[in-house]
Amino acid sequence: LNVHADGRHRYPVARLSQLDASKPTATQLLGLDLVLWRDQQGQWRALRDACPHRLAPLSQSRIGDDTGNLYCRYHGWQFSSSGACANNPQQPAGAPPPNPKRSCASSYPTAEREQLLWVWADCGPQAEAEAAAAPWLGVAPELDEFGADGFPTSKLFMRKTSLGSW
DSSP states (O other): OEEOTTSOEEEEEEEGGGOOTTSOEEEEETTEEEEEEEOTTSOEEEEESSOTTTOOOGGGSEEOTTTOOEEOTTTOOEEOTTSOEEEOTTSOTTOOOSSTTTTOOOEEOEEEETTEEEEESOOSTTHHHHHHHSOOOOSOTTOOEEOTTSOEEOOOOOOOOTTOOO
């Protein structure tokens, strides 16, 4: 858990080694259904797992080979890494969505640290800047390295003291 003084948080949602970059992955964060996928720039992204058009699960969609966008399987809407509707097949070619605010999927900032994918538990236009500005606290500062088996190697150690039992 990555807790900040203003109440906003980063939460680990998956181990990076368990994510498949070739397809969307469903996960949950505090009861909220999310879809994770890797965009064309190689960054993991998180959107609310519901197409804003008919609430079809975006985790059952596919990733476009040419764009890296998430394609909803229900009506073919495409969503960019920011959650914006990049293409609506029901609209004339190149036309913007009829209502851009209602056609966007909620996007949550992500970070890759400590071999985990972290998601900032807030969305909206300010979320990306807030997540970037927030200090990184991590799971435990003492766990800064990982061994070949994927488990953390710790700098923590215990020693006996003369203070009695603990």
